[in-house]
Amino acid sequence: MNTKTLQELFLSELADMYDAEKRIVKALPKMAKAATCTDLKGAIERHLQETLGHVTKLEQVFQCFDMGAKGKTCEATKGLLEEGDEIAADFKGSPAINAAIIAAAQKVEHYEMASYGCLHEWAGLLGNKKAASLLEKILDEEKAANEGLTKLAVAKSNPEALCESCDTENARQPDRGSVRTPLARRRGLRSMGVSPR
Ligand SMILES: [Fe+2]
Ligand SMILES: [Fe+2]
Numbered sequence: 001m002n003t004k005t006l007q008e009l010f011l012s013e014l015a016d017m018y019d020a021e022k023r024i025v026k027a028l029p030k031m032a033k034a035a036t037c038t039d040l041k042g043a044i045e046r047h048l049q050e051t052l053g054h055v056t057k058l059e060q061v062f063q064c065f066d067m068g069a070k071g072k073t074c075e076a077t078k079g080l081l082e083e084g085d086e087i088a089a090d091f092k093g094s095p096a097i098n099a100a101i102i103a104a105a106q107k108v109e110h111y112e113m114a115s116y117g118c119l120h121e122w123a124g125l126l127g128n129k130k131a132a133s134l135l136e137k138i139l140d141e142e143k144a145a146n147e148g149l150t151k152l153a154v155a156k157s158n159p160e161a162l163c164e165s166c167d168t169e170n171a172r173q174p175d176r177g178s179v180r181t182p183l184a185r186r187r188g189l190r191s192m193g194v195s196p197r
Helices: 006-034 038-064 075-090 097-125 129-165 182-191
Strands: none
Touching: 006 038, 006 075, 006 097, 038 097, 038 129, 075 097, 097 129
16 A cells, blocks of 8 residues: 655645746746736746745745755746747747736746645645745735736736737627727728728
8 A cells, every 4th residue: 555645745746846847036037027018027027026925935835844955857947938938939029928928937837826725725734824824925926926917917908918819800808898909990980891991
């Protein structure tokens, strides 16, 4: 029988996230540089500062279990960040670049949210209140970062991406009213046989 324990599972996932956060610290400045929206650059730079804090908090969580901090290659984050690099290169110069960067960043945030959700729950089950509290703080920051990115995407980056790429069929979003841009309007008028003014 496999005798591995919940604490071993917890420490293994903790090592995975320690490696993930260090990779994210290296990746976020590249994402901020690739973004062309000032608000998005700002959001990424603020999350970089939080992410540096996550590395420190994880070191404190290791201490809560009398362990030194140790990373274990997080293949998932490595892959998500590689995909992020790829999509940023593919959409460089496009009106969809900021929407692409937000999508890549949100994939990482969701991985972090899933991981910290489990780690927080397990720390509680293992009776380590201090570790649970540190992990909850990280989880809350990941959730807030993700929500901030959603707001930016909805308010700015997605409409910008649509601006130069939409056709008249999908230019209208029923829930939020028309987001037709002058370009989309011109195309719409032409398709109806009317010369745009
Ligand atoms: Fe993080
Ligand atoms: Fe994050």
